[in-house]
Amino acid sequence: MRRDGTALPALVVLMAAIATCAVVLPLAAILVNVPWGQAVELLTATSSLTALRLSLVTSTISALVCLLLALPLALVLTRTRLPGRSLLRAVVLVPLVLPPVVSGLALLMTVGRRGLFGPLLEAVDVRIVFTTTAVVLAQVFVSLPFTVLTLESALVTAGSEPERLAATLGAGPLTVLRRITLPRLAPAILTGTILAFARSLGEFGATLTVAGSLEGTTRTLPLQIYLARESDTGSAAVLSLLLIIVALGVVLLAYARRSPRAGAAPARAGTR
Numbered sequence: 001m002r003r004d005g006t007a008l009p010a011l012v013v014l015m016a017a018i019a020t021c022a023v024v025l026p027l028a029a030i031l032v033n034v035p036w037g038q039a040v041e042l043l044t045a046t047s048s049l050t051a052l053r054l055s056l057v058t059s060t061i062s063a064l065v066c067l068l069l070a071l072p073l074a075l076v077l078t079r080t081r082l083p084g085r086s087l088l089r090a091v092v093l094v095p096l097v098l099p100p101v102v103s104g105l106a107l108l109m110t111v112g113r114r115g116l117f118g119p120l121l122e123a124v125d126v127r128i129v130f131t132t133t134a135v136v137l138a139q140v141f142v143s144l145p146f147t148v149l150t151l152e153s154a155l156v157t158a159g160s161e162p163e164r165l166a167a168t169l170g171a172g173p174l175t176v177l178r179r180i181t182l183p184r185l186a187p188a189i190l191t192g193t194i195l196a197f198a199r200s201l202g203e204f205g206a207t208l209t210v211a212g213s214l215e216g217t218t219r220t221l222p223l224q225i226y227l228a229r230e231s232d233t234g235s236a237a238v239l240s241l242l243l244i245i246v247a248l249g250v251v252l253l254a255y256a257r258r259s260p261r262a263g264a265a266p267a268r269a270g271t272r
Contacts, residue, residue, distance in 0.1 A: 027244060034241055035234035042238045050216050051224035052242070055201055058132065058220065062139035063197035069140075070147035070192060075181075077148075078155040079163075089152075093145045100205020103141055107210040111137065134211035135218050139200035146199050147192040154188030194254035198247050 035042075042048060076082055077089055095103055109115045111128040121128065128134050162184070166176045182189075204222040211218035213227065221243055229236040 030237050030240050030244065033233065033237040035238065038234065039238050042235050043242060047215060047224060048221075048239060048242075051219055051221045051239075054132070054135070054216070054219065055221040058135045058139060059197050059200035062136050062143055062200040063193050065136070065140050066144045066147040066196040066200075067189065067193045070144055070151055070196075071185075071189070074148050074151035074155055075177075077152055079160060092148055095142050096145045100142075100203075101209055103206035104138065104209020107134070107137055107141060107206060111210075129210060130212045130214065130218060132211075132217055135207050135220060138206040138210050139203045142203055142206055143196040143199040147196045150192035150195060151185065151188050154185055158184050191254045194250055198250040198254070201247060201250070202243065 073092065077085055082088070098106075108129065110117060111121060111134070112118055113122065113129070128137065162180050163176050166180055167173075171179070202222060203220070204226065207218065207220060208223060208226075213219045213223045219227070221239060225236050225239045225243065228239060
């Protein structure tokens with residue numbers, strides 16, 4: 001058997017199979033427990049459609065907000081010598097490891113009636129807690145780090161040599177950003193935005209804490225699934241399958257552009 005240096009040890013393949021099972025088997029368990037005879041009825045129920053619509057709308061808004069905030073932040077973290085950059089990066093990534101209820105409490109203590117900005121919000125007669133705005137706020141809080149990481153990684157990989165060359169030729173910072181940096185970041189911008197959407201779509205704990213579960217206002221699809229689980233496991237399985245299908249499609253869309261490139265690099269290297 002010809003060896004080209006890409007063969008993997010059997011133990012590695014075995015561990016990869018175990019890792020795959022750790023993810024696939026729980027998802028398959030949901031598939032097995034779906035009551036297919038009632039699936040259409042459960043999916044087209046008013047409460048299900050309302051929750052799905054709210055999830056899609058708030059996740060889209062959250063993904064766009066994440067992009068608008070993450071792009072400048074990623075540029076600051078990679079293109080400046082700001083003191084304390086490492087600390088800033090660590091703080092921005094903290095939501096990745098926080099328990100959802102802690103994220104929700106943090107937001108509640110920020111915009112709640114007795115929170116940090118509570119008196120100011122009351123003075124201008126603005127209420128955020130238990131509104132759709134709170135849902136978006138929770139989703140942005142937990143999704144923003146994903147977009148920052150994606151864009152920061154792309155900026156580091158791309159390097160800054162083209163920007164420096166353009167600057168030496170007289171291009172201003174805004175021109176460099178618009179004509180060079182952003183076009184080079186386009187794939188990462190798309191991926192980061194889609195990942196933020198996917199993470200927002202599955203957000204549960206922080207949303208429940210800061211926004212509650214009000215049908216048509218704050219009850220997103222994950223909250224609807226949790227509510228259904230209390231009374232009807234089959235209904236929860238159907239809604240869970242719907243969320244899995246949407247999330248899978250979103251993730252495939254985010255990474256579809258990477259596969260051809262990964263396969264193209266070895267081919268080019270072999271022709272040299």
